[in-house]
Amino acid sequence: MSDPMQRAFEQAEAAARRGEVPVGAVVVTAEGQVLAEAGNQTEELTDPTAHAEMLAIRAATRLRNSPRLPDCDLYVTLEPCAMCAAAISFARLRRVIFAAYDPKGGGIEHGPRFFAQPTCHHAPEVIGGIEESRAGDLLKRFFAARRG
Amino acid sequence: MSDPMQRAFEQAEAAARRGEVPVGAVVVTAEGQVLAEAGNQTEELTDPTAHAEMLAIRAATRLRNSPRLPDCDLYVTLEPCAMCAAAISFARLRRVIFAAYDPKGGGIEHGPRFFAQPTCHHAPEVIGGIEESRAGDLLKRFFAARRG
Numbered sequence: 001m002s003d004p005m006q007r008a009f010e011q012a013e014a015a016a017r018r019g020e021v022p023v024g025a026v027v028v029t030a031e032g033q034v035l036a037e038a039g040n041q042t043e044e045l046t047d048p049t050a051h052a053e054m055l056a057i058r059a060a061t062r063l064r065n066s067p068r069l070p071d072c073d074l075y076v077t078l079e080p081c082a083m084c085a086a087a088i089s090f091a092r093l094r095r096v097i098f099a100a101y102d103p104k105g106g107g108i109e110h111g112p113r114f115f116a117q118p119t120c121h122h123a124p125e126v127i128g129g130i131e132e133s134r135a136g137d138l139l140k141r142f143f144a145a146r147r148g
Numbered sequence: 149m150s151d152p153m154q155r156a157f158e159q160a161e162a163a164a165r166r167g168e169v170p171v172g173a174v175v176v177t178a179e180g181q182v183l184a185e186a187g188n189q190t191e192e193l194t195d196p197t198a199h200a201e202m203l204a205i206r207a208a209t210r211l212r213n214s215p216r217l218p219d220c221d222l223y224v225t226l227e228p229c230a231m232c233a234a235a236i237s238f239a240r241l242r243r244v245i246f247a248a249y250d251p252k253g254g255g256i257e258h259g260p261r262f263f264a265q266p267t268c269h270h271a272p273e274v275i276g277g278i279e280e281s282r283a284g285d286l287l288k289r290f291f292a293a294r295r296g
Contacts, residue, residue, distance in 0.1 A: 049235045068196070
């Protein structure tokens, strides 16, 4: 597995330990440098927009002092929702690499298919299904434990 | 014009004076109390996700100490994009009232039509086109001045 996806999984696992839905995201430059990484924090921040992708993108644009990251890639353990897909587009990210597909809430390969819409002004390259079963297992264990 | 939409316009006009794309948003309780209001701050915060709606929703959930606002309505001067529509849904807002339609970037009546997707788990009541020409004029003046 690529190092950035490994780090995204570590962020997801840390989120699970905090009682958050286990999703992690990492923003990496073209040279492979990690600019920002985050796990889901919707519970901790009482913020329904605090998905891992949003937090990582916001941290990266702050660091760069630019709202656009055209040389950067986002690694994330779950297919981004429409909110995060739109944020990825606004930030002009070059590439999105995600692990598990999300038929219930995904916004790239499911539902709104944001990047395929005429109202999407920048579509990154998308690579889905990397380490899909690991990401799926992590989510299943988390929700099973919460129901238990 | 309703008071909350008037306040949303004041936020939009203040955003224009700061050099931001003029969009304003207000979160109001069922009793008509303004919980939070914001103008677009993408430039000032170097944050591509800092749309007026996102900032107002985040401020309201922080104030309420709850990620959900099921008794609240959002007034906004422009049709929300897919990012903001998804955030509105995650926050379980009761109603969205917007002014100008946005054929180029809107995500409710255009493009992804987020609330109509099977992956959308909460769709608010939507009222569009309130004070449409005032909102359109504000945006047109802003972009004409930037090109000029």
